[in-house]
Structure formats: structure tokens, C-alpha cells
Amino acid sequence: MKYAQLVIGPAGSGKSSYCRAMQQHCQTTKRSVHVVNLDPAADDLVYDVSFDIRELIGLDDVAEELELGPNGGLIFCMEYFMENIEWFQNKIGDYEDDYLFIDCPGQIELYRQLLEKMGYRMCSLYLLDCNFIGDGSKFISGILSSLSAMLQLELPHINLLTKVDLLESETKRNKESDDSANDNETKGNEKEKEQENEEDEEEALLDLSHLDEYFDPDITELINKVNASTSRKYFQMTKAIGDLIQCYNMVSFLPFSCRHVQLIENILRHCDHCMQFGEDAEPKDPVDWDNASSNNKDDTLDDDAQSNQDKTGMANVLEHMMRSNGNDIDFTGSHGYDGDNPRA
């Protein structure tokens, strides 16, 4: 099976960093994955890239040679890419049976259709910088574009609030300043306090409970907050947007930070689950039947006799297993193991 994660989101939301974090994590856990860059506007890549659209066309070259701006340049790159689609097909052909992370630009719909035709199981990840939650309007626009990606792509989809370590640090900083205010009274026991602080920090690392309301946002509340701080003339429009989001009721977020291995593992697990990764893998048999029987092969026996001998070998193993479970069963004669009838 072939698997691909399509990583999308606004500029600077952390797509490249996500791919790097996943690549590093998979290297550590000895899992074979590849990262592909399909963004012609990418600068320096922070991960080891398996293939890169900039080998075909890059935004800088287009801007220089055709004197196009960033948007026009990107459209040209995508059109050029479409005209040379066999380049992509050849490149991706080298990664049959692999798990790909694809760092995507805007026009992702294009890639989805191609990869689907090539038999990839895919999921899309929409990344939203957690700074968006600080401003109700920005957060609503983030939710709206994530909803639009979900509806357009029609793929198993996960939304991530990225860089949550930044919000956590703020909480920690506040906590530290509170602690230092109380410090004057309890200076004597500093070593003990330092230890306590370290433990608290470790615990605090994954305490994201203060962000719960953003992971599964209450749209009515959000709209009310936005309306409270904007002009009355926008009320109806904001409410209509809120109604639209609520009518689909599909957008929720999971936390992500490149700095927390638990969060990386958690997201990878979600993606594996929604792509049914490894579903077609064969279970590993603790007993190597093939080698066991081929090692014991006796050249002097004909095929029937050899097959009977193999069955006897398996019967011995089963007998041993049953005996070690406390069951003393006669595996020979009429109650013996019958390889042709697994129910026997």
C-alpha cells in the first residue's frame, strides 16, 4: 500500500517544521518515510527531501525571468507543473509502497486527484498557527479556511493548532513570575524549591487544558466575542459566517508542537488510524514454519510422506504449547492434528 499525508495551511503555519519533526521522529523509531516538497516558493528546506518541485520549476526563477509577482508566479508554476505532470509521475514512481509526507503549496486539489489515481491512501492535515486564537476574527477565518479545505479535498482530515509550546511557555512564564513574587518569604529552602519547579515544569509540559475551548470551539461564543468588539454593520455577516460553520459542525483541532514528542506521536497515530496504515500487513508468526519444515526435509521421502512428517512436526509444537498450558491432550491417533482440517 502507498500512503501520503498532505500537509497544508497558511504561510508560516509550520508545515515544513511539521514534516521535519515527523521525519526525525520516524527515523528514531526506525520507520521508513519520505518527505516531498511540492511548494515552488519554498526557501531552504529544513528536512531531507526525497524530491523537490524546484528541480522542475521554482518561484524565484519564474519571478526573475518572467517578472511576475508572487501570486502570478505561483499560478505559472502550477500551470507548468500540470504541463509536465509526467515528471511528477516518474519521481513518485520511485517511492512505491512508501509513506510520504508532502509539503504542499496552495493548489493542493491537483495533487490529490493525481495521487488518488495512483492508488495512494491519503489524509490531509490543515495546520493553523496557535497565534490565531488570540484574535476571534482571525480564528474564525482559520476555521473557515480549514472547513473549505475539508470540503474541497474530501479526504480523511485532521486540523492542527501548531506551536502550542509558545502558549505553554507563556503560562509557564506567568507561573514563574508568580513564584518569584512569593520567593522572598521562602528563601531558605531553595534547592527543594528548584526541584519542585523542575517537576512542575515537566508536568506543565503537556498541560494544555487552558486551550480546551479552542480545540473544540464553541462558534456561538466566538461570534458573540467578535461582535462585541466590531462595528454593528458587520453583525449580520459575522453571524452568517458563524451559522455556516455551525451548519457543517466539522471543525475541531488537535494540538501540535515540534518540541513535544508525545504530541508528534499522537498526531502520527491519528493519521495512521485514518489511513488504516498497516492494515494489510501480515501478522508475524513466532514459529518459522517454512524454515522449520525445510530444515527437517528428508530427501528420501516422497511428497505425501514429507507432508505427513511436517504435520507431525506441527503437532509436536501444538502439543508442547497445550501441555505448557496445563492441558494434557493426546495429539496422536484419531484425535491427532489433521493439517487438512484445521478444526480437527
Ligand SMILES: Nc1nc2c(ncn2[C@@H]2O[C@H](COP(=O)(O)OP(=O)(O)OP(=O)(O)O)[C@@H](O)[C@H]2O)c(=O)[nH]1
Ligand atoms: N516554537 C515553535 N516554533 C515553530 C514550531 N513549528 C514551526 N515553528 C516556527 O515557525 C516558523 C515557520 O515555520 P515553517 O515550518 O517554516 O512554516 P511553513 O508553513 O512551512 O512556512 P511557509 O513555507 O513559508 O509557508 C519557523 O520560524 C519555525 O521555526 C513549533 O512547534 N514551535
